[in-house]
Amino acid sequence: MSRSPDDRELDLLLARDKAVGPAVDAMWEKVSATLPAPRRSRSWRLPVMVAAPALAAAAAVLIFVGGPPSGLQPKGPMVAALVDVVCSGGSRGACPSGSTLVFALGGTDRPTYLTAWAQAEGSDERIWYFGGSGEALRLEAREAVTPLSRAIALGPEHHPGTYLVHWTLADASPVSGSQAAPLAQGQVALTIVPR
Amino acid sequence: MSPFDQDPSLLGRFRLGERRALEVVFRAYVQDVTDTLRLGLVRNLGGSSFHATWVADLVQDTFARAFAPSGLRGFDGVRPYGAYLATVARNVLIDWLRKRRRDEDLAGQPWVFVEPGAEEGDAQPPWDDPAVMALVNEYVAGLEEPLRSVYQKRYVDGLAQEGTATALGLSRQQVRTIEERLRKGLAGALQAHTSDSTPPTRLQAAK
Numbered sequence: 001m002s003r004s005p006d007d008r009e010l011d012l013l014l015a016r017d018k019a020v021g022p023a024v025d026a027m028w029e030k031v032s033a034t035l036p037a038p039r040r041s042r043s044w045r046l047p048v049m050v051a052a053p054a055l056a057a058a059a060a061v062l063i064f065v066g067g068p069p070s071g072l073q074p075k076g077p078m079v080a081a082l083v084d085v086v087c088s089g090g091s092r093g094a095c096p097s098g099s100t101l102v103f104a105l106g107g108t109d110r111p112t113y114l115t116a117w118a119q120a121e122g123s124d125e126r127i128w129y130f131g132g133s134g135e136a137l138r139l140e141a142r143e144a145v146t147p148l149s150r151a152i153a154l155g156p157e158h159h160p161g162t163y164l165v166h167w168t169l170a171d172a173s174p175v176s177g178s179q180a181a182p183l184a185q186g187q188v189a190l191t192i193v194p195r
Numbered sequence: 196m197s198p199f200d201q202d203p204s205l206l207g208r209f210r211l212g213e214r215r216a217l218e219v220v221f222r223a224y225v226q227d228v229t230d231t232l233r234l235g236l237v238r239n240l241g242g243s244s245f246h247a248t249w250v251a252d253l254v255q256d257t258f259a260r261a262f263a264p265s266g267l268r269g270f271d272g273v274r275p276y277g278a279y280l281a282t283v284a285r286n287v288l289i290d291w292l293r294k295r296r297r298d299e300d301l302a303g304q305p306w307v308f309v310e311p312g313a314e315e316g317d318a319q320p321p322w323d324d325p326a327v328m329a330l331v332n333e334y335v336a337g338l339e340e341p342l343r344s345v346y347q348k349r350y351v352d353g354l355a356q357e358g359t360a361t362a363l364g365l366s367r368q369q370v371r372t373i374e375e376r377l378r379k380g381l382a383g384a385l386q387a388h389t390s391d392s393t394p395p396t397r398l399q400a401a402k
Contacts, residue, residue: 004386010378012247013331014346019226019254020353022374027255028221032214034259088207090273102207147208
């Protein structure tokens with residue numbers, strides 16, 4: 001033999017023709033090391049005008065609540081929330097019926113309550129995802145943008161067409177007859193297509 | 196079945212770049228990508244030989260490219276992900292072969308990339324030199340407990356260290372130690388076979 005094999009080569013030999021075992025674990029670690037670090041909240045705290053083009057490319061919605069619109073008072077430290085909505089079966093521009101909508105949220109520095117609903121173009125009817133007659137979804141503060149554990153199945157109540165998905169983040173869950181002042185809010189377009 | 200079919204929320208999390216979702220997809224497709232690249236190397240290197248580690252490097256490059264933000268955006272979520280990965284693997288292989296030709300100063304010579312897709316009559320290429328693999332098989336057949344069980348769980352069933360430890364009632368450190376013993380044992384078996392003049396991980400690209 002010309003030389004002794006190293007650990008990696010020995011793992012490949014031991015796995016024979018299968019991609020399993022320590023060699024594959026090592027591959028994943030190397031792949032993982034090339035991936036971008038999870039986004040941190042500091043990066044959200046860029047002025048909107050700077051951040052918006054990049055975020056638009058990532059199909060995300062940024063709401064910067066630091067210099068609040070008139071009527072909203074800052075509540076403690078600034079919040080720069082990023083909410084992303086992904087159609088798991090296609091894209092937001094063409095989301096097949098029966099797909100799943102995944103919400104992701106990050107850039108919050110306090111517990112928040114998420115309310116979200118969809119409204120078909122030209123309709124006043126709301127299809128509630130979080131909140132409405134039920135409780136808003138309470139979320140712990142999270143710097144990195146991470147998907148929520150609850151996803152939305154697009155059932156038969158979602159007819160093909162164009163919708164606006166609205167969301168708000170508040171300090172408290174809205175209770176009947178009142179609306180907590182939102183810390184952040186936004187909307188994204190969603191087009192549902194026949195499966 | 197695609198991992199995206201098994202878990203409806205996976206695609207959304209995957210496209211957001213969630214690390215755990217990426218790992219699930221990596222492990223679901225790593226064998227297919229490995230096979231594609233191995234076959235591609237065999238078909239493009241002709242009678243040359245190559246190291247198994249080259250395949251591993253190309254597999255890593257394929258997933259690193261596919262999981263980069265631009266790669267995740269490039270996947271439309273409609274076509275099968277395996278087909279998308281095969282395209283990325285093909286491009287990675289072409290880049291690697293071109294670089295190799297430049298390094299060998301063969302850039303001026305005509306070259307046609309041979310698609311790695313299997314054709315009728317293509318046999319699966321050997322993972323390594325048959326003589327070396329015979330030694331590996333012999334070594335594995337002679338394993339005793341607890342090496343045999345750890346070998347089965349880790350290198351055949353593909354369980355993670357933690358899963359192996361749980362299944363066998365061992366600690367992770369014990370699993371790591373036994374893996375080290377497996378490697379040392381194989382290295383010793385290969386070393387003992389001094390009459391073999393072929394480097395131990397050199398794969399003959401026989402067609």
